[in-house]
Amino acid sequence: MSQDTSGELEKAQEHEHELEHVLRRTDTNPRAAQRAERQVAIMFGLSMLASIGFVAAYVGISKTASIDIPIIGSIGLLNLTLGLASGLGLFLIGAGAIHWARQLMSDEEIIDERKSFAADDQTRAQVVEDFQQGAEESGFMKRPLIRRTLLAAMALMPIPAIVLLRDLGPLPETKSRNTLWRSGSRIVQDISYKPIRPEDIPLGGLVASALPADLKAIEEEQGTLNERAKASIILVRMAPDEIRSQQIQDGDYQGILAFSKICTHLGCPIALYQQRTKHLLCPCHQSTFDLADSGNVIFGPSARRLPQLAITVDGQGYLVAKEGFQEPVGPSFWERG
């Protein structure tokens, strides 16, 4: 009940008559109340058992044990039992407390009056006056020299904090324009790093992920995946007369075409190739590129074609790059042009 002045108290009591109140079974029947009490205690008791069960499962069940459950499938037994035990341990405390509140605690609603947050006009006027007096005493408005130099100092103050961020990383320079591909870079398979001969790729075939031969050594030296994120290419083979256009004249080798694998939209590696249509689809945002037609965008959010890598074979008959990429690979950036 509200503890304000007696006038408000009376008003509140007046309202209280309007509130509906239906008696519960636990209010009218002592046996129902006892039953509810027992139910709450049982829930708390079961929660105790669950907490002890948790310890038993933790100690007794192997990390690798698994169990088959219909519909859900095979799942780890330890995770299941630990989760069920601690979950029930928590849930039953909550269920017991709420059952207790709903069945046994008073369910008669009470009324509080709201008070206005606003101060009275006199107080507000006093605040304005106090502020003005303080401002006056500080001389902030009277002494422009102090005011202006303070404001200028405050404006310059954040500069060191911003400059401190400079060494978070190097300047971008032209790194995003360059990949490892050079004239004569041998093309190797991902994972196995084996060089590829033209006859390894059947007509209609695809090498979903290929890299320059020197990548492995450089990656090990640098300890990053940065070069891979730019250099990855995809190779497809089609009949030479199926190629409608190319970015680079005679950039193919007997119908084998090489394109950057990095989507020109937001940089996902593109992997979904449809052999019949020669379309390459990015799994992230569904930009679709036509590899038989210069890698042009035919659908989706990407604005630019996939850069082509001109290829040929070296003296030993392995596929190599004729030259590096002629345009930046991957997503757009302000300086790209």
Next chain:
Amino acid sequence: MSTTQRAVATTTTWIDDRIGAGKWLKKNLRKVFPDHWSFMLGEIALYSFILLLLTGVYLTLFFNPSMKEVIYNGSYAPLNGISMTQAYESTLRVSFDVRGGLLVRQIHHWAALLFVASVSVHMLRIFFTGAFRKPRELNWVIGVGLMTLAILEGFAGYSLPDDLLSGTGLRIAQGIVLAIPLVGSYVSSFLFGGEFPGTDFIPRLYSIHILLIPGILLGTLTAHLLLVWYQKHTQFPGPGRTNKNVVGFPLFPVYTAKAGGFFFIVSGIITLMSAMFTINPIWLYGPYVPDQVTAGSQPDWYIGWLDGAVRVIPNWETVIFGHNISWNILLPALIIPGIMFTLLALYPWIEAKATGDKSEHHLLDRPRNAPTRTGLGAMGLSFYILIWISGGNDIIAQAFSWSINSITWTIRVLLIVLPPVVFIITRRICLGLQRRDRDKLIHGRETGIIKRMPSGEYLEVHAPISEASRAKLISARESHYAPLEAGPSHDENGVKAPKKGRLGVKLSNFYFANRVVPPTDEEIAEGQHHAADDLETVRPSGQITSGH
């Protein structure tokens, strides 16, 4: 005095003597909180957050936020011998080699999903019931900030394990950063310590995820709750509930038990889910490698709308003087979300401009009683849901064997057509419901009994409604506004009046030109008089009194 009473008195005296808690306790121990199921949505968010803090601290004991490459050699055989970062390796270790580690990881992930979900639904409840109105505008803005932080925090956590899926998400985020005009390449290079992916980003993201954002969240959330406490909770209309009181149960003991118990219920359910349902099985995705990806890549649900917006936009990019402006990225990833969140934060002031109302509102609106607001909310929601669906266009295409191009085009068209249609239909439904409420107030409820008059005319007999329904329906008066009227365009001296205020009038007409006026006391009295007449002639059969 009993022993307990004496113990309580001694304790409170001890505290009161030192920090003066007595007055505060006197005022707050029996503080009243109103009861409604929808008031639990914010509680779910709070409890998920507490659970996130607890499980998060546990996970930091095992997680190693390093991008140094190592060869895996652990309990999960399929990945043995594979090169991966220590971040991914330590996530595998906590999942397979720490007993209960997987459970805590899954609780953390499920709680995060539930956190953002309950924050979102909580916000919808606040919006549709008008709980953001004066004096709660500030708390609404804090809430919009909390939701933004929640989404960012979720994405940061999702990105830490450095699995194939989260790495792909980071690659996309880096692509978005690159698209920022003028400074994109620089920001990206500074964030990632050079080129993508580099070796700096995960350790940096880690301190943001476990310290910076949770710190801000905790502070903002505390302010959010303090304001709810200080301003007292809103309540739905009902008997005895007015704009000047708050009706409900006392903090101690009822809400202590209910809210405290509910914390255990929420924690218990999340734990049970984590026991039974696998979430984010990073071991199936493998470590992140920038030239690999899986089809059907999906982010967590709360990023879906952003991903969908990025998918559905046409491929616009302009090159001016050798500089690229990628509208296809800037619009869906930065500009449109920026506009959406700004409008959301400003909404209380937009509506206040239309109502011209400067009074306090502690009684909630029934959504039907604010038809334009409800229509706008449904419109925004339909837009959100459409771009969210667009984020799963590849999944839909595969499941139904539809063309992904037609799905994308359909969503593009729907995004323009559907929201206005939803607005109009929702507003119509609200106005219809209001008319029915008005009829009920005037004529009472329909009894289903048809009476034939001596003249041969048929009438349906109406019975008076209960006091509780009356209190609920009559609250339409609190939510009702007539459109603001423009002042004279020229004053008495023929000088043109300033344009100020015209916008408010236009806005007000947009909001309230179509409206259902709640009945006056006279209209209700007259209606009841009629109904009583009807009743009089039927009552002898006894059908009304027994048929209720």
